Structure formats: C-alpha cells, structure tokens
Amino acid sequence: MKPAPFAYHAPRALDETLGLLARHGDEAKILAGGQSLVPLLNFRLARPAVVVDINRMSGLGEIREEDRQIAVGALVRQRRLEVWAQQGFPLLADALRYVGHHAIRTRGTVAGSLAHADPAAELPALLVCLEGSVVARSPAGHREVRARELFVSHLTTSLRPDELITEVRLPRLHTGAGWGFLEVARRHGDFALVGAAAVVSLADGRIAEPRVALFGCGATPVRASRAEAILAGQPPTPEAVVAAARDAAGALAPESDLHATAEYRRRVAQTLMVRALGLAIGRARGNGP
Amino acid sequence: MGARYVGAAVARVEDPRYLRGEARYVDDIKLPGLLHAAFLRSPHAHARFRGVDTARAAAMPGVVRVFTFADLEPFLKPLPVFGAPPPGLAERIRFTIRPTVQYALGPGIARYAGEIVAMVVADSRARAEDAAEALEVEWEPLPAVVEMVAAARPESPRLYPDWPDNVAVGFTHAIGDADAAFGAADVVLEERFRIQRYVGMPIEPRGVVAAFDRRDGTLTTWNSTQVPHFVQQGLATALGLPPGRIRVVAPDVGGGFGTKAAGYPEDALIPIAALALGRPVKWSEDRREHMMAAAHARHQVHEIALAARRDGVILAVRDHIWLDLGAYSGWGIVLPYNTVAHLLGPYRIRNLQVEVAAVVTNKTPSAPYRGAGRPETVFAMDRAVDCLARRIGLDPAEIRRRNYLGADELPWDLGMPYRDGNPLVYDSGDFRSALEAALAAAGYAEFRGAQKRLRERGIYQGIGISGYVEGTGIGPFEGATVRLDLAGRVSVATGAASAGQGHETTFAQVAADALGVPLDWVTVVGGDTAAVAFGVGTFASRSAVNAGSSVHEAATAVRAKLVRAAARLLEAAPEDLTIEDGRVSVRGAPGSAVALAQVIQASLPTFARAGVAAPDFEATACHHVPTVTWASAVHVVRLQVDPETGVVTLLRYVVAHDCGKVINPRIVDGQVHGGVAQGIGGALYEELVYDEHGQLLTGSLMDYLVPTAMEVPPIETVHLEYPSPRNPLGVKGLGEGGAISPPAAIANAIEDALEPWGVRVTETPVSPARLLALIGSRRTA
Amino acid sequence: MTRVIRVRVNDQAHERQVEVRRTLADFLREDLDLTGTHLGCEHGVCGACTVLLEGEPVRACLLLAVQADGARVTTVEGLAAGGRLHPLQEAFRAHHALQCGYCTPGILLTAAAFLAEHPRPAREQIREMLAGTLCRCTGYQFIVDAVAAAAQAMSP
Known part of the structure; x- marks a missing residue:
C-alpha cells in the first residue's frame, strides 16, 4: 500500500501556491494535515499528479480573536484549536474531542476537514450550526463562502480547484447562549453515525435564535431551518423540543450504509436533536457548565 | 525439585526487546540485494481469466520479474489441506468430504476477490505495486455465490461444477434418543441464530522473506506464522527439497489468533521467487491484502x-x-x-x-x-x-x-x-x-x-x-529439545512458535523447575525449524499442554543425565542427589554442592582422564497426550x-x-x-x-x-x-x-x-x- | 521524484535523499533502520506507527518523509535514556501491558506525550488516550494499569 508516484511542491508564498493550483487544476491535491488525503494516497484511491503541500506556507497558523468571531488560519491543527477552545469556546472543544484521536488531531487541520466535506464529520456540522464561513483565495482574488453554500454533496464543496481556504471564521455564541453537541459513533473516535449540534438563547423565558445542525444523515450537514422556525419564540418545553425534532427528522433524507440504516439515522437524529437542544436549553438557563 | 517458578507471576523475559523497539518481525528483516514482491489479486469474486499480459509491467522501472501461472507451473502443487477424520471418528460418523484443490497462483480461475493472479518482483515495494497495476488481464466473470444458506441448496450456482451442490463437508450425528426426548418434553423451544464472519485481525499483517543459498543448497524463509513446521512441510512438497534443506523461522510475530496458522499461497510463492531469481525476496502483506486474502472465520x-x-x-x-x-x-x-x-x-x-x-x-x-x-x-x-x-x-x-x-x-x-x-x-x-x-x-x-x-x-x-x-x-504432539552448554545454561527449543503468548517465559518456568536452575539461565527459542527437528505449531490452545509437557519431559531427562554424572563426580547414589539453584548436592549435605558447570566439565575428557559420564546433556521429547x-x-x-x-x-x-x-x-x-x-x-x-x-x-x-x-x-x-x-x-x-x-x-x-x-x-x-x-x-x- | 531532507531523529541528525512518495514511517524503517516503528494499517487507524513529531504524537504512515524535513522526531528507540528504560517501559513490563509487542511502540509514545500533558490522569482519560491505538492481544486493561503506574512513578 504505497502511494502512486506524484510530483511534490511545498510552496512558501501564497502566490506560488495559487499559481500551482491554477496551473494544475484537477490534477493537483492540496496537502494540509494529510489525515484524509494520505490514506487515500496509500490506498491509491487518490492519484493526483501533483501534491501541493501547504504546510510550509507562512501566515496561516494563527487563531485570531475578533469581537464576534474567531478566525482560524488554514494551518491551525485541530488539536491546537481544541486546547485553545477549552478556555473560551466550550462548544468548539466539545466538538473537536470527537474528531478522530489525539494523534490525528495533532496533524489534522480545521480548514482541511471542512474542505474534505465528509457529511459525518464534526467540523462541517459545527460550521453550519454556527453560520460560519471560510475565506477562499485564488489568483482571481478572495471570497467568503458561507457554510450553507460551502457544502454541496458527499465529499464535495463549492470550492474551485484553483481555490485555497486560507481562513475559517467561526462566530462566537451570544452571551448567555447555551449549546449542545452530541453524536453516536460505532467506536470512540469514529465518524459519527449521526450527530447533532444545537445552540439556543432564551429571551423572556422563550427560545430565541435557535440553530441546529444534524450530521451523518444526508449528503451534507443539514441545517434544521424549519424546526428552528417552529422553536423560535416557544417556551423551552420538552414538548416543543420534541415537536421540532420530529419535524427535522421527517425532513431528512439519510442513506443506509454498512454501519447504519437510513431509518436508524432518521430516528437517532431526532433523539440526538432532542438531547442536544435539552443540553443547550439547560446551559442557556445557566444550569449547565 | 520444587515448583519455584511454575505458578508464580514472573515478569516476562521477552519484554525488554519489545519495549525498546528492538524486536524483529518479518518486515524488519533486511538482506543484501533484497527484492520486494507485490501481487495482482482478482477483483472479481468468481471469474475465469485468460492470459495475463505482462509486457507493460515488465518494462517498468525497477521491475525484475513478473510471474504468472505459466511461469511457475512446475512448482505449483495444490496447497496442503488438513482435517481428515481420524480413526475413532471416521468409524463413528459418516462424513461427506469433497476436497477442493487450491493453487498458490490461480490457473485461469479466481474463486474469491483477493485470490492471487500474478506476482511482481521489483527493487522496491512501491515499484512492485506500480507494475502490478499495469498488468492486463482478460476477465470472464461468473455468477458469484455469496449467501451461505442459499448456496447450500441444490439449485444454487456451484463453485465446483462436478459437485452436486456447494456442500464441502456434510454429516449427521446423534447421541441418545433425541426424538423420544422431544416427544416427552413439556416445552420445545426453536430459534434461528446467525453468527457473522469476523476474524483475528492481528495488528502485524502477514509477511514472508526468503533467501536461497546456492553454496549449501538451503532455503531459509522467515514467515510471520504460528506453524513453522507446517510451512516447512509444505515447502518440502512444493520444492522437492528434503526438510533439512529448508529452514523456516517465525521471528517475533505480531499476533496470530489462528489467522497465521493456515497455509498460504504466499508461503510458497516468495520462496519460489527467491529460488528463481537467486536473490532474497520479501513480501509484507498490507492491511488491504490482509482484509481480503488472509483467512476469514x-x-x-x-x-x-x-x-x-x-x-x-x-x-x-x-x-x-x-x-x-x-x-x-x-x-x-x-x-x-x-x-x-x-x-x-x-x-x-x-x-x-x-x-x-x-x-x-x-x-x-x-x-x-x-x-x-x-x-x-x-x-x-x-x-x-x-x-x-x-x-x-x-x-x-x-x-x-x-x-x-x-x-x-x-x-x-x-x-x-x-x-x-x-x-x-x-x-x-x-x-x-x-x-x-x-x-x-x-x-x-x-x-x-x-x-x-x-x-x-x-x-x-x-x-x-x-x-x-x-x-x-x-495432539498429536509438540517437539521440544533441551540442551545445556558448558556453563550449565539451558537452551530450550520448541516448535510452538510464540505470537505474543509469552512462551519464552512460561516454558523457561517449566524448564527451570524441572532442572533446578535459576529462571534466567534458560533461553527459549520457538519457531525455528533448525532448532528442533519435529514440531507442529501454536494453535488450538495447545502449547502449554503439548509443548509444556515436552519441555518438562525433555528437561527431566536432562536432569537425570546431570544426576547420573554428578553421582559419579560426587561418589554418591543418584537418588541422594538434589539440584537446586543450579547446584548439585547430596541431600542434607549442602557443603557437597557443586555447580552444574563443574558436572558438565567433569564429563569432558582431559589429557589426564576420561570424563565421569557421557557428555550428553541434551534431550528431545515429543510428549504424547x-x-x-x-x-x-x-x-x-x-x-x-x-x-x-x-x-x-x-x-x-x-x-x-x-x-x-x-x-x-x-x-x-x-x-x-x-x-x-x-x-x-x-x-x-x-x-x-x-x-x-x-x-x-x-x-x-x-x-x-x-x-x-x-x-x-x-x-x-x-x-x-x-x-x-x-x-x-x-x-x-x-x-x-x-x-x-x-x-x-x-x-x-x-x-x-x-x-x-x-x-x-x-x-x-x-x-x-x-x-x-x-x-x-x-x-x- | 526525490528530495534531500534533513531530520533529527532521537537527537541524531540525518540527511537523506528520499522519494517524495515515501512516508515518514517507511523512511524511519527503510532509510534509518529504525524498525521499532511498526506498520499495521497504513491508513492511520491502528496507531502502531505513532511517533513524536516535535514532541507531539503523529501517525508516521500519514506523513510524507519530505514533510518532516527540518523536524525533530522521537521513535521508540529514543525513549530509553542512556540505556535505562523509561518509566513507562518499566511499568509496561511490571504490569504485563504487552503481548505480541507490535502495537507497543505506538502506545508508549502516545502515552509519553499524554503524561507530559496529564501528569495525574484519571483512568477514563487514559482509556480515551489509548483509544487511538489498537491492541489486539491485551484487552487494554493491563495497559491502563501500566500507564497509571507510570504516572505515579513519574510524578514528583
């Protein structure tokens, strides 16, 4: 299981990187953390003619704290963000703990996971739940791609072959907002069979600005928009939560695979959504950590 | 002869080399001029194939040789099969047994996805894989028979057209009178249970290295196997060499669990390539191969x-x-x-x-x-x-x-x-x-x-x-040879190869107690056919019973030889002697103690005198259970x-x-x-x-x-x-x-x-x- | 395609020409003869090839050797200092935390990095750390015991 031959470039400057991507198009693969790409190379399931290793690029390794969001450079490792988030962004820390194992997170990048767009992965779901975005650069300039436009299908994003994610933008939770992040996997560290990320605030004893993303139950992470509309303005009762989750589950189009049936995913998506919302509401009330 | 070690939780003697990263598994073996093999395996579960076009692959950089069935036919004997009913069982139960003939490298038909079609040998594994991808095969797919219960029905497509169905082994068996008991029962419970396919999945995949030495005509092969003597017998048949010219070594083996107790095509193909090319060849199974080509269960x-x-x-x-x-x-x-x-x-x-x-x-x-x-x-x-x-x-x-x-x-x-x-x-x-x-x-x-x-x-x-x-x-047995050196240190060799079970410790415990020597005097070698002539291997929870008993029996025989020699040296009756902590003494007279080394050395002739006894402190046992x-x-x-x-x-x-x-x-x-x-x-x-x-x-x-x-x-x-x-x-x-x-x-x-x-x-x-x-x-x- | 790389492994500097498709694991094993780094799956799941890159655990099968150019790598061969076993190695022997030994190097290095961050780990934390490496022989229990004992032995 050795990779097929490829040409290798390790550019340091952005222009050089973008030039390589523009020149080689579909023939090139970007190597960041490599935790998804290198297995595919070893299996010879990916056979790029050119590997563009961006790990030597400068300026992409920062976590920048801004007022309303944090900006995560393209080379920030999942492990580093996890440690950082343990202080001020517990939802993020919680989600990252589910990503593979320590030795995977040491190398794996936040941006790389988003670009890989596995619908059962945690970070894409988190981006959707937080209404985050990525900054994509190409020789033509840069653009901000919002989560809902980024994920197109299974392992497919709306990024063009000549675009490189340089930054991930994760909006902070509003003060007083509660959150819940849960998933069911076959084993610890596996991709989720199903997962749910939820954020809510409470205003005058009613649910405000609810946001829910479900993952592992569609071709992309699924934002439960209609269920959010059902919840908004409701008192945070179990009945309201269950009704919303039932609606969200009904709208899913999950697929069956080796590890779970579509029916399982639909049912457990509902269960996890109820539980994640329950956690979020509890935390919003100040009951939780 | 007290049980000083048997029963004690002594720390394993083999651990330090594993902990330092100094253990030697098959893939760690390097030889001058080593070549690397990769296989083309059938992508189809059931298919005929005609002619493997090797031209493009053979011309690729680093490629030394491509082997197909046609190239190897003289060497290819059907792989060994086991499990004929022994006497006592054959008399009692009438088994229908239909043998299947499997070749290391398929002659025109593949019966599972992963079956070997061709072998490439190159100067690196990566290049061997490059070339294996370039082989061209013309396939004619056949219907795949997958679900077992359906496959057993007579109307199912068959794997072996000359059989009446797909049942390879069939029998009925009864004790007592089940019909009468069911007739008399208050309650009858019926249920259907299904147990899935799953398997040992050792973390070390399989591996084979082989080298042929023209000077003495011996083949040495290192194999990540639980059964080196079986591999030796298989090679003796395939290559027409006497077993003594074939040395099979199972070095450190990274888990077996039965998966490595089977006979495999690669066991033969890598030695054959080494013979044909006159250079050592290595194959290290990768995980993808292991999933599809190592035995399932x-x-x-x-x-x-x-x-x-x-x-x-x-x-x-x-x-x-x-x-x-x-x-x-x-x-x-x-x-x-x-x-x-x-x-x-x-x-x-x-x-x-x-x-x-x-x-x-x-x-x-x-x-x-x-x-x-x-x-x-x-x-x-x-x-x-x-x-x-x-x-x-x-x-x-x-x-x-x-x-x-x-x-x-x-x-x-x-x-x-x-x-x-x-x-x-x-x-x-x-x-x-x-x-x-x-x-x-x-x-x-x-x-x-x-x-x-x-x-x-x-x-x-x-x-x-x-x-x-x-x-x-x-059974039937496991071989063990126990031998002392000039210093009284003990080497124990057995066919029971270890794949992590701690044989170097447990068999040392058995031998040390039987001989009356300190544990650290004993060195155990498992899995080298050159160290013990007759062996079977480690599987079926058999090593403590079979190898343990043989080690005990051989060590006891060596002890008897020591006692006989010491009796001459000490001028005492053998039954009065005791061996403890590596010293022989007359019971009740600790002052009489002499080191085992002295006994052994006294058994060797000097210019002045003959030895006190035959200098034979070695014994082999194949204990019968x-x-x-x-x-x-x-x-x-x-x-x-x-x-x-x-x-x-x-x-x-x-x-x-x-x-x-x-x-x-x-x-x-x-x-x-x-x-x-x-x-x-x-x-x-x-x-x-x-x-x-x-x-x-x-x-x-x-x-x-x-x-x-x-x-x-x-x-x-x-x-x-x-x-x-x-x-x-x-x-x-x-x-x-x-x-x-x-x-x-x-x-x-x-x-x-x-x-x-x-x-x-x-x-x-x-x-x-x-x-x-x-x-x-x-x-x- | 090849490149020349310089890597510091177990405090020793090496310079080699490597094929760009060679993984760090193959580089360590084939080019530097450091065969204590084991390959069990070559897709990042089993963890047997885990080494420390700049002190942090990584899968050596998921890193190209060229990516390690200029880096500091620790393999299991570098764990025992001056011939003395590392406390983790001592504890693994004392607690029978290994059988076939194939997964052991990856576990030792992962655990060494873990104990540097968590000098007094709870058993559940130890299990979560160990989950990144598959062991097929031990059932993990004695490994948990050994890591806990090593933490004790190493704590000041």
Missing part, C-alpha cells in the same frame, strides 16, 4: 431446538448447522466437528441430534480463529437456553444451576468421540461452582434488585451469563442499553475459569483479557461484510471495527484450578477461551436489559442500528 447459522421439562431441565438438543467456508475447504472436519463437539458444553444433556453442512462460497477462505467453532456453537446454545428460561419463567442463572454439571459428575462421558478420535470425556472441573463463583464476583443477586430500581428511572441495565467447556491441547484436556469458564457481563439510540455500554465483565494448573497467573490473565476483548468485538462491532457480488465492503480498519480501550470494560478474573490428569504438568489450554463466551453473554445481557419489551437478539454483531430496529418493533407492538 466464524459465520454460522444454527436452527436449534431444545426439549425441556417444565422445571427447566433440558432433555435434548437438535441443531441444523451451516458453516461458511469461503472458496476453498482446507480444514476438513475441523470447524464443523468442533462446532458439534462443543454444543452441549457444561450442560447435563444426554440426547443430541445434529445435521451439519459446511458450504463453499465465493468469499475469502475461512480457517480456525480463536475458538474455532466454539464461540458460534456456544452462542446458539446459550442464547437458546436464555430463551427457554424466559419462556418458562426461570432466571437465566437458575436454569443453569439446574442443568450444569458439578464436580461430583466428572469425569463426564458424552458418549461420542472428540475430534482426535478419542472418547469425549471431560477430565476435571466443576461447572456449577464456576457458575456460582462468577455470579458472586459479578454481584448477580444484588444486581437483580438494582436493575428494577434503575428501570423505574428509565435506565436499562442487563446481566448475561455464558459458559463453555473447551477441548484444549489437542492421551487426548484433549477440558478447560471451562463462566462469563458474566453487566451492561447498559440506551433504548433511544441502540448503543450498548459494557460496565463490568467477570470470568471464572479453569485452565488446570496455572503456570503464570499474570500471563493467564492477559490471555483471558485479550480473548474477551476479541469476543466483545464479535458481539458488538466486528463483521466482514460482502455485497451480493462477493465484494468485500469492509476492506479497511475504518470499516472493520476492532474495539478500542473505550469499548472494552474492566475485566475481572477468578482462577479455579482443577488440574488435568492428562499431562504431567496438570495444565489445560487457555489461549482461545476468553473469546468463546462474550457474544453469547453480551447478547443475553442485552435481552435481559430489554426484558420488558421481549426483544430477541438472534444475530451478531449487535450494532446500534440492529438493536434499535429490534427495540422499535417491540416497543410499538
């Missing part, structure tokens, strides 16, 4: 029926059993008869009727894996017993109390032969006491109270029991089920077991833990899944789910020692046992947890999706 279907009285006493068992052999039948009666011989286990049942069909399918060939039929048959039996208990309103512990054999009933004669042809008689043990010990350790009675209270809070916990009685230490020893255990597991997600969390796992006399309790615990972890894998996680075209869908460790430290709970062991009367050490086999009962115990505990809804678990692995589907249909009903 398990997968049985049981249609089982129990006849019982209203009070829960079981009168008879009927079982219709199907086994999936994959594409070739290399093991004869081993798996099907093991399955039958272990069906009744610890239960006092006198009437049995079985019908067995071992079926070929277009899947990777299967081979014995840790338990070899026992986990499957115990699953069927212990699941059926729990279903029966529920039917008649008895607690699962109570029904076992009423049916388990106790010490007063042993030896227990089942009235049928074992697989070795000898009468199947349990030698020692106390299954009822084991049951009570396991229940007590697991807090069974207390749990029943807690369980109710938890349920009221919506928490579903369950407890499950499974027990087995296991024939271990099957009368038949197997019967190890046993009861497992109790506590777990929690999340009825909303189907997720099962194991809380506690208790094993009360008897492996006879314990040589090293720490190593015994380690074996039990490891076996249980693999059984947990079978119960909840692991499955080799094929699609309807015979394509393996679980081709990586992303999809084949080996349990991690988060899925395996704390395991508690209770050692019950009932020495076996069938060998001088009183030991029984141990390696497989841990893996036998977890699937049954866990499935029973899941049903117990969900008892309010009457969920019935009939197949493994109990994945969350499977379980939630079961719960769903019951909860809404």
Whole structure:
C-alpha cells in the first residue's frame, strides 16, 4: 500500500501556491494535515499528479480573536484549536474531542476537514450550526463562502480547484447562549453515525435564535431551518423540543450504509436533536457548565 | 525439585526487546540485494481469466520479474489441506468430504476477490505495486455465490461444477434418543441464530522473506506464522527439497489468533521467487491484502431446538448447522466437528441430534480463529437456553444451576468421540461452582434488585451469563529439545512458535523447575525449524499442554543425565542427589554442592582422564497426550442499553475459569483479557461484510471495527484450578477461551436489559442500528 | 521524484535523499533502520506507527518523509535514556501491558506525550488516550494499569 508516484511542491508564498493550483487544476491535491488525503494516497484511491503541500506556507497558523468571531488560519491543527477552545469556546472543544484521536488531531487541520466535506464529520456540522464561513483565495482574488453554500454533496464543496481556504471564521455564541453537541459513533473516535449540534438563547423565558445542525444523515450537514422556525419564540418545553425534532427528522433524507440504516439515522437524529437542544436549553438557563 | 517458578507471576523475559523497539518481525528483516514482491489479486469474486499480459509491467522501472501461472507451473502443487477424520471418528460418523484443490497462483480461475493472479518482483515495494497495476488481464466473470444458506441448496450456482451442490463437508450425528426426548418434553423451544464472519485481525499483517543459498543448497524463509513446521512441510512438497534443506523461522510475530496458522499461497510463492531469481525476496502483506486474502472465520447459522421439562431441565438438543467456508475447504472436519463437539458444553444433556453442512462460497477462505467453532456453537446454545428460561419463567442463572454439571459428575462421558478420535470425556472441573463463583464476583443477586430500581428511572441495565467447556491441547504432539552448554545454561527449543503468548517465559518456568536452575539461565527459542527437528505449531490452545509437557519431559531427562554424572563426580547414589539453584548436592549435605558447570566439565575428557559420564546433556521429547484436556469458564457481563439510540455500554465483565494448573497467573490473565476483548468485538462491532457480488465492503480498519480501550470494560478474573490428569504438568489450554463466551453473554445481557419489551437478539454483531430496529418493533407492538 | 531532507531523529541528525512518495514511517524503517516503528494499517487507524513529531504524537504512515524535513522526531528507540528504560517501559513490563509487542511502540509514545500533558490522569482519560491505538492481544486493561503506574512513578 504505497502511494502512486506524484510530483511534490511545498510552496512558501501564497502566490506560488495559487499559481500551482491554477496551473494544475484537477490534477493537483492540496496537502494540509494529510489525515484524509494520505490514506487515500496509500490506498491509491487518490492519484493526483501533483501534491501541493501547504504546510510550509507562512501566515496561516494563527487563531485570531475578533469581537464576534474567531478566525482560524488554514494551518491551525485541530488539536491546537481544541486546547485553545477549552478556555473560551466550550462548544468548539466539545466538538473537536470527537474528531478522530489525539494523534490525528495533532496533524489534522480545521480548514482541511471542512474542505474534505465528509457529511459525518464534526467540523462541517459545527460550521453550519454556527453560520460560519471560510475565506477562499485564488489568483482571481478572495471570497467568503458561507457554510450553507460551502457544502454541496458527499465529499464535495463549492470550492474551485484553483481555490485555497486560507481562513475559517467561526462566530462566537451570544452571551448567555447555551449549546449542545452530541453524536453516536460505532467506536470512540469514529465518524459519527449521526450527530447533532444545537445552540439556543432564551429571551423572556422563550427560545430565541435557535440553530441546529444534524450530521451523518444526508449528503451534507443539514441545517434544521424549519424546526428552528417552529422553536423560535416557544417556551423551552420538552414538548416543543420534541415537536421540532420530529419535524427535522421527517425532513431528512439519510442513506443506509454498512454501519447504519437510513431509518436508524432518521430516528437517532431526532433523539440526538432532542438531547442536544435539552443540553443547550439547560446551559442557556445557566444550569449547565 | 520444587515448583519455584511454575505458578508464580514472573515478569516476562521477552519484554525488554519489545519495549525498546528492538524486536524483529518479518518486515524488519533486511538482506543484501533484497527484492520486494507485490501481487495482482482478482477483483472479481468468481471469474475465469485468460492470459495475463505482462509486457507493460515488465518494462517498468525497477521491475525484475513478473510471474504468472505459466511461469511457475512446475512448482505449483495444490496447497496442503488438513482435517481428515481420524480413526475413532471416521468409524463413528459418516462424513461427506469433497476436497477442493487450491493453487498458490490461480490457473485461469479466481474463486474469491483477493485470490492471487500474478506476482511482481521489483527493487522496491512501491515499484512492485506500480507494475502490478499495469498488468492486463482478460476477465470472464461468473455468477458469484455469496449467501451461505442459499448456496447450500441444490439449485444454487456451484463453485465446483462436478459437485452436486456447494456442500464441502456434510454429516449427521446423534447421541441418545433425541426424538423420544422431544416427544416427552413439556416445552420445545426453536430459534434461528446467525453468527457473522469476523476474524483475528492481528495488528502485524502477514509477511514472508526468503533467501536461497546456492553454496549449501538451503532455503531459509522467515514467515510471520504460528506453524513453522507446517510451512516447512509444505515447502518440502512444493520444492522437492528434503526438510533439512529448508529452514523456516517465525521471528517475533505480531499476533496470530489462528489467522497465521493456515497455509498460504504466499508461503510458497516468495520462496519460489527467491529460488528463481537467486536473490532474497520479501513480501509484507498490507492491511488491504490482509482484509481480503488472509483467512476469514466464524459465520454460522444454527436452527436449534431444545426439549425441556417444565422445571427447566433440558432433555435434548437438535441443531441444523451451516458453516461458511469461503472458496476453498482446507480444514476438513475441523470447524464443523468442533462446532458439534462443543454444543452441549457444561450442560447435563444426554440426547443430541445434529445435521451439519459446511458450504463453499465465493468469499475469502475461512480457517480456525480463536475458538474455532466454539464461540458460534456456544452462542446458539446459550442464547437458546436464555430463551427457554424466559419462556418458562426461570432466571437465566437458575436454569443453569439446574442443568450444569458439578464436580461430583466428572469425569463426564458424552458418549461420542472428540475430534482426535478419542472418547469425549471431560477430565476435571466443576461447572456449577464456576457458575456460582462468577455470579458472586459479578454481584448477580444484588444486581437483580438494582436493575428494577434503575428501570423505574428509565435506565436499562442487563446481566448475561455464558459458559463453555473447551477441548484444549489437542495432539498429536509438540517437539521440544533441551540442551545445556558448558556453563550449565539451558537452551530450550520448541516448535510452538510464540505470537505474543509469552512462551519464552512460561516454558523457561517449566524448564527451570524441572532442572533446578535459576529462571534466567534458560533461553527459549520457538519457531525455528533448525532448532528442533519435529514440531507442529501454536494453535488450538495447545502449547502449554503439548509443548509444556515436552519441555518438562525433555528437561527431566536432562536432569537425570546431570544426576547420573554428578553421582559419579560426587561418589554418591543418584537418588541422594538434589539440584537446586543450579547446584548439585547430596541431600542434607549442602557443603557437597557443586555447580552444574563443574558436572558438565567433569564429563569432558582431559589429557589426564576420561570424563565421569557421557557428555550428553541434551534431550528431545515429543510428549504424547492421551487426548484433549477440558478447560471451562463462566462469563458474566453487566451492561447498559440506551433504548433511544441502540448503543450498548459494557460496565463490568467477570470470568471464572479453569485452565488446570496455572503456570503464570499474570500471563493467564492477559490471555483471558485479550480473548474477551476479541469476543466483545464479535458481539458488538466486528463483521466482514460482502455485497451480493462477493465484494468485500469492509476492506479497511475504518470499516472493520476492532474495539478500542473505550469499548472494552474492566475485566475481572477468578482462577479455579482443577488440574488435568492428562499431562504431567496438570495444565489445560487457555489461549482461545476468553473469546468463546462474550457474544453469547453480551447478547443475553442485552435481552435481559430489554426484558420488558421481549426483544430477541438472534444475530451478531449487535450494532446500534440492529438493536434499535429490534427495540422499535417491540416497543410499538 | 526525490528530495534531500534533513531530520533529527532521537537527537541524531540525518540527511537523506528520499522519494517524495515515501512516508515518514517507511523512511524511519527503510532509510534509518529504525524498525521499532511498526506498520499495521497504513491508513492511520491502528496507531502502531505513532511517533513524536516535535514532541507531539503523529501517525508516521500519514506523513510524507519530505514533510518532516527540518523536524525533530522521537521513535521508540529514543525513549530509553542512556540505556535505562523509561518509566513507562518499566511499568509496561511490571504490569504485563504487552503481548505480541507490535502495537507497543505506538502506545508508549502516545502515552509519553499524554503524561507530559496529564501528569495525574484519571483512568477514563487514559482509556480515551489509548483509544487511538489498537491492541489486539491485551484487552487494554493491563495497559491502563501500566500507564497509571507510570504516572505515579513519574510524578514528583
């Protein structure tokens, strides 16, 4: 299981990187953390003619704290963000703990996971739940791609072959907002069979600005928009939560695979959504950590 | 000669090299001029192929040679097959056995995806893989036969057109009068159980290195195998060389579990390439190859029926059993008869009727894996017993109390032969006491109270029991040679290769006690055919019994030679001498002590005198065991089920077991833990899944789910020692046992947890999706 | 395609020409003869090849050797200092935390990095750390014991 031959470039400057991507198009693969790409190379399931290793690029390794969001450079490792988030962004820390194992997170990048767009992965779901975005650069300039436009299908994003994610933008939770992040996997560290990320605030004893993303139950992470509309303005009762989750589950189009049936995913998506919302509401009330 | 080491938890002598990263596995072996092999394997489950076009591949950089069937035909003999019924069994049961002929490299037909079509040898593995991709084959796909029970029907497409169906091994067997017992029963329980395909999955894949030395005409091959002497015999046949010209070395082996006890095409192909090219060749199996080309295991279907009285006493068992052999039948009666011989286990049942069909399918060939039929048959039996208990309103512990054999009933004669042809008689043990010990350790009675209270809070916990009685230490023998050097230091060589079981420690314990020397005087070599002429290998929980007894016998013979020489040197009667701590003395006269080295040196002639005795301090033994020893255990597991997600969390796992006399309790615990972890894998996680075209869908460790430290709970062991009367050490086999009962115990505990809804678990692995589907249909009903 | 790389492994500097498709694991094993780094799956799941890159655990099968150019790598061969076993190695022997030994190097290095961050770990934390490496022999229990004991032995 050795990779097929490829040409290798390790550019340091952005222009050089973008030039390589523009020149080689579909023939090139970007190597960041490599935790998804290198297995595919070893299996010879990916056979790029050119590997563009961006790990030597400068300026992409920062976590920048801004007022309303944090900006995560393209080379920030999942492990580093996890440690950082343990202080001020517990939802993020919680989600990252589910990503593979320590030795995977040491190398794996936040941006790389988003670009890989596995619908059962945690970070894409988190981006959707937080209404985050990525900054994509190409020789033509840069653009901000919002989560809902980024994920197109299974392992497919709306990024063009000549675009490189340089930054991930994760909006902070509003003060007083509660959150819940849960998933069911076959084993610890596996991709989720199903997962749910939820954020809510409470205003005058009613649910405000609810946001829910479900993952592992569609071709992309699924934002439960209609269920959010059902919840908004409701008192945070179990009945309201269950009704919303039932609606969200009904709208899913999950697929069956080796590890779970579509029916399982639909049912457990509902269960996890109820539980994640329950956690979020509890935390919003100040009951939780 | 006291037991100073046997029974003690001495730290393993082999550990330092592993801990320093200095162990030597096959892939660590480098030789000057080493070449690397890669294989083209069939992408089809069943297909004919015509001509392999090698031109493009052969011209690629670094490629030394491409081998196809046509190139190797003179060397290719059918791979060795095992498992002909021995006398004693053949007389009692009429087996239908249809042999399959498998070649190391297929002559125009592939019967499973992964079967070797061609071999490329190049100057690096990467380049060998590059070239293997460039081989062009013209395929003609044939219908793939995948599902075993359907494959057994006469109308199924066949793998072997000259057979009447796909059944490779078939037989019926009965003891007592099952029909009468069923007729007289108050209750008859019938159920169908399915055990999936899963397997050992050692973390080190297989590997072979071979080098031919023209100067003396010897072939040396290093092989990650449990059975170096089998590999040697196979090569002797294939290459037409005498065994003495073939040295097979199993160096450090990174786990075997049965997977590495089979004979494989690569065992022959790499040596053949080394011979043909006159250069050493290495093949290191990668994980993708391992998933599709190393032997698979398990997968049985049981249609089982129990006849019982209203009070829960079981009168008879009927079982219709199907086994999936994959594409070739290399093991004869081993798996099907093991399955039958272990069906009744610890239960006092006198009437049995079985019908067995071992079926070929277009899947990777299967081979014995840790338990070899026992986990499957115990699953069927212990699941059926729990279903029966529920039917008649008895607690699962109570029904076992009423049916388990106790010490007063042993030896227990089942009235049928074992697989070795000898009468199947349990030698020692106390299954009822084991049951009570396991229940007590697991807090069974207390749990029943807690369980109710938890349920009221919506928490579903369950407890499950499974027990087995296991024939271990099957013969015919294992070779051991014990030899002293000039300093009295001891080398022990045995054919029982270690794949992590700690043989270098346990056999040293046995030899040190038998000889009366310090443990660190003993060096054990396993798995080198040059070190011991006759051997069998490590599998079937046989090494402690067979190799241990041979080491003991050989060491005892060497001790006798030492005593004879020392008696001359000390001018004392041999029976008055004692050897302790490497010194011989006259009993009661410590001042007379001389070092073993002195005795040995005194046996060598000097210019002035002849030796005091023949300088022969070496002995070889192939101890004969009368038949197997019967190890046993009861497992109790506590777990929690999340009825909303189907997720099962194991809380506690208790094993009360008897492996006879314990040589090293720490190593015994380690074996039990490891076996249980693999059984947990079978119960909840692991499955080799094929699609309807015979394509393996679980081709990586992303999809084949080996349990991690988060899925395996704390395991508690209770050692019950009932020495076996069938060998001088009183030991029984141990390696497989841990893996036998977890699937049954866990499935029973899941049903117990969900008892309010009457969920019935009939197949493994109990994945969350499977379980939630079961719960769903019951909860809404 | 090849490149020249300079890597510091176990405090020793190496300079080699490597094929760009060579993984760090193959580089360590084939080019530097450090065969204590084992390959079990070559897709990042089993963890047997785990080494420390700049002190942090990484899968050596998922890193190209060229990516390690200029880096500091620790393999199992570098764990015992001056011939003395590392406390983790001592504890693994004392607690029978290994059988076939194939997964052991990856576990030792992962655990060494873990104990540097968590000098007084709870057993559940130890299990979560161990979940990144598959062991097929031990059932993990004695490994948990050994890591806990090493933490004790190493704590000041």
